Amino acid sequence: MTTIDPSTVATLQIEDDRTGLGIETLRRAMADNLFYIQGKYPEIATKNDFYMALAYTVRDRLLKRWISTTRSYVKNDVKVVCYLSAEFLMGPQLGNNLINLDIYEQVHKAVTESGLNIEELIEQEEEPGLGNGGLGRLAACYMDSLASLEIPAIGYGIRYEFGIFDQEIRDGWQVEITDKWLQWGNPWEIHRPELAYEVKLGGHTEPYTDQYGNYRVRWIPDQVVKGIAYDTPILGYKVNTTNILRLWKAEAPESFDFQSFNVGDYYGAVNKKVVSENISKVLYPNDEQVQGKQLRLEQQYFFVSCSLQNMIRIHLDRPGKSLATFHENFAVQLNDTHPAIGVAELMRLLLDEHQFAWEQAWDITQKTFGYTNHTLLPEALEKWSINLFGKLLPRHLEIIYEINRRFLDQVRLQDPYDQGKIARLSLIDETGDRYVRMANLACVGSHAINGVAALHTELLKQTVLRDFYQLWPEKFSNKTNGVTPRRWIVLSNPGLTSLISSKIGDNWIKHLEDLRQLESFVEDSNFRQQWRQIKLENKRNLAKYIQKKTGIVINPESLFDIQVKRIHEYKRQHLNVLHIITLYNRIKHNPDLEITPRTFIFGGKAAPGYYMAKLIIKLINSVAEVVNADPCVRDRMKVVFLPDYNVTLGQRVYPAADLSEQISTAGLEASGTGNMKFSMNGALTIGTLDGANVEIRQEVGEENFFLFGLRTEEVYALKTQGYNPWSYYNSNPQLKEVIDLIASGIFSHGDTGLFRPLLDSLLHHDPFMLLADYQSYIDCQEQVSQAYRNQDNWTRMSILNVARIGKFSSDRSIQEYCQDIWQAKSLTIELEEYVQSKAGLKV
Template structure:
């Protein structure tokens, strides 16, 4: 632990082994209400979390004092997701207490790993968006930046994924079933959130025409705070999550009449707002609930920010100098209209002043080029649910288009408009976020360039200085120091522990590729991690995998553009090669896939079933003799990723070029010594630049070639398939039921989608992808050469630290500086 942050600085609570052991026992008895003889692993986790929390709280308060004393500008990060992962292991590592805690737990007759595994993953996100937000929170605290994360305290996550005969089945992810020892309920922090109602005009005392929103339905947002521990324990920031509370618990009149369901109906409907992450939006009711969720947390957060700001300021003139609000994707974009409403209707500012303050306060991160992922909401829904906000959006749009009128043709004007008039009239939330922000950033160099040329081309022409690039990064604390202790210890033994907060120091590992002792220890660390993953697979799926085989990993949300299907087709082609040459020498390969499909995304769920059906055939074929295994792990989450990432040899990053904004899984896998096989998409482009073109397997069409192929109209997937016997055979097997004899036509929709259009160009990239796999297998035959390239991948990943990303945001977008804590009076 850094000498600056010994026991007094870590919260005036002793951090020696005896003190930790005593805290564990005291919390177990006086909070959990158990003794050591009857305590379960979950009880020990709760007492351990509360013991560590004790050592955080004072420093947390010191951080707040420092920010208030300096009246510093704060960062407010708005995100629908925060996939923060288990916090006990993370906080122990960031406080430097892991070894002391391990010894304390050992003296109690326990294993620390068993205690850590009792903690559920907080179900506050689904994929890359939430994992990125969690990395950013860690970096902001580590870099002493004054910051709040704002989101929703979901009672249930997206879902717990299980497989029933290979099909994805969704179950409630009740992560709060046993409480959450890390959070602090703030019942006194309660804000009204309004819906529906109507807007009326009136004349204020100054004779100005004003509007007010009346006759609304009201829900309350209650705050729950979780401390965010920076590495070293110096700065402790806050993640504030909102939980919906009804304005009254139940209707006493209905209760006395015996209508008990009616008595609590209003409470249940109100509190649904924070019930589930991403309610199914396949129905109108689900879409409205999702939109209400977005407004719910955004409005509560803005009320909280303005309340904090007004404690020290008489007017709003300095708001952009004291608050930087970052919109993580379009989900919180309604906040632009909400801040305008508050400034206009509640505080009486004129339009121009309110708009200037709003635009200078907000900035927006775009995460997608997929049109369907850029949110739009029906105008009719907004007029009903948020009538005043719809008026404000109309006004924003009218004033903007008035400036553009006469300079563009009508088609361009239609594209610039915040209202999409094609078919059902819809509000373009990406456009609202763009117009209402002073900076708009992409998340990789390629993505940002494509933003300028595609989805925001017209806005970019209007505001050429607004779009900027901030390539994503990952926190080295969780994704190497914590997740991969074997490699972390090896690196520290050679270059010291400075890399944990300055990842660029990994570059010095390039000098170690000729150090045979280091290379051998690196290989040993990788094998240790592979053994851990193999044990996990055996325990959960009862499948034995060869630890010395090539671990080929694709873990991410199941989506057609991410092309798990391309991976499966190559798997079938390899399977056929092995069967055709039973005496041939093949590099043993273990294919590992994981990821969830959205409940209403039927094609993605069919791909999961296909993966499991292919695995059932391959893994049980005696002719293969273990030279190829396919494993589909259920319920992918952060904790599972922490086991998979360190064990991977090959990292599958194979999205259709031009469709992945950035990716962060590619960074985590490379940082842990996996070689990437991928297209030139998202951050793969920059990874190649940093690790070296010779240390990555690039294949397939470029983004420009994809665009040309689609626009040219000459691409015929049937011709491609007919010309490629390996691809044709694999598709024929899938289409005719070789992997689904119980239902031969089950996967016909997948094959038809490829033969009739193949929008994601799976067939076009197949042969190049297969050749890239052959190159990877050939390299794996020479373990020393593979290890050298893996080390060079680790050494080249320093630039991909979220610390670098966050400091670029702070400098170029937020204009926020670090603030050191201010110690209060000693106890």
């Protein structure tokens, strides 16, 4: 056994104390924060008080790194990646920061020695619900990777006072509850009232001639809103780099109007404050088609304007800098079309506020922006009515008209006779009600356009952005999404992390491709047994959680078949339900039927105004009620809907999954990231050739992936020929029995009309082709059942899924963005020592 010299132990303890990471130092810091920040002593402190004290203790360890990072960026005149996203679904910060600081064990001991339970304190954290799903979660993964790769970066978004709603299930229906994530405070953010910018809205414009005789425009707004910054430190894994997530809160320039108050207008005295603060009040679900249109446009413009003004301020604060070199110091990425108004806003700032000529301003703007597209659905490409846009942003509409005029003049020079192409490329949709097309604006105003999976990018070139690709093929590239292994393996699955590191070391956490080394252990029976045991323990933990939350008792040794994601018809949760009912019918016909025991687990939120998605949730819960209570089933099947699915719950779910359901209609899912998280944790995938499924299957091996369904080209061909779902229903007795059983009212207490809208859609329209893929899906699920019975081989497949998933690290994605789009370079941050003297603070 290796012995350590006591003097070495003493030296390490001194070093830990000097850096603030010693156990006693951490205990003292927690006690101080409880006393001085929470104003509590242990005997009266709540669990939340203790959590806050610990969170502030950890944040204090981040701040030294944060300040050193900021100083280094200024000193070295770095190029900064600015990630503009309307959503950042960061998840809880405490556990993640303990992992990235590499102090989980020290803090665990310090907390335990203080008589507390670290797991309980970590679970106490309220999750910021600042995103709807994949888009916001991707932004969070990219922030983690940017910091871990030591890339200078700022994430810009909105500090929604109320995030995505909390979901309750009542009588099987989704009920939306206000997400009061800030009610107990947020220890991770720092309020920056000195970082405040005015944002104009409404009004009119006035032309004038400047002192040099140049035509200029002045914007006279109806309303001015103030944006205030709130900063959250984003630490990289085992590095000192600590980047910024800067979220904007809307306030009125003056909170109280004394003139209105003095004349008796008490409502008017505070009305401006109320109206202004509405802008950052709530996150809108992204499937809302009509409600809140104006507010969403206000939100998008608000955070983009604040962010660009902040970048300009940072740039001009650097010695000797002018805005002519703005694009050399800032690479701005548009995360989907939500921030696309940034193209017109940067032009406005350069033209109107800083007096640039059009040509130079446009050159800077195009070199600054990159655009990531996240959808293949034409109806999901944002557009705003001319009337609404012009009323709210009159100056921007003028700028967009001028961008469009110059752009279409160039197009006509190349192809003057193709009026159809000119109409499709135009930034203004002239058909019917006139609209501003935000995706077109993003394409024209950016120097780079990318999709988020290989298939998605190719389909973009062939469909929704085809004309832009033909015009500028050099702008297009693919950047397949990735997820961070720090949160989605190390934090979520410590048992698996420990096993992997015991075999190949821990370098894989930052170099996920190193997981390939696990292939050499696939035939090691002891390793396979350990792997199975870790999975079983994760399933037991999830089973306990499910029983606590829903009262449903499930068998941890059954196949955990899981589909967790936003509820949407194209994601086809109802296809999964058709399979459940198919199995249920088989059992009812033959009560002694031997089937592989399964637990079907669903989770996800439906947009409040999306009736069909909410009806799917009701169907899942109604089927669960019948199946789980039927004595004929005898624990061979259980169906569970997990309410309020979020990042925190995902950290429980992904490690426990045996089977990952990625069953969207081929050609509709841009990428997906849940598919990556499942596979990273050893789940096998059943899926269509859609989004990143294509690349996952290529990487893990066709034999380790359960493929079913129509290919993209077959979907298009069938729709062109004239798809008739009724013929599938009539020609497949098994499918007909399932549909008829739903229609009979057996799952709706005899109400034959409850699920009629869903059935009518499937039988008469079926836009997402469930009935066409039904039999292929059922047959593939039978292959899954057979495969699961051979646990030894299933474990081999599980290991290979993890070993070959290295491509799907967000680190790889960010490296590709840096190399191909941003031209951003890493900078190693050295910690600086700060000492206090009588003369004040000195470095």
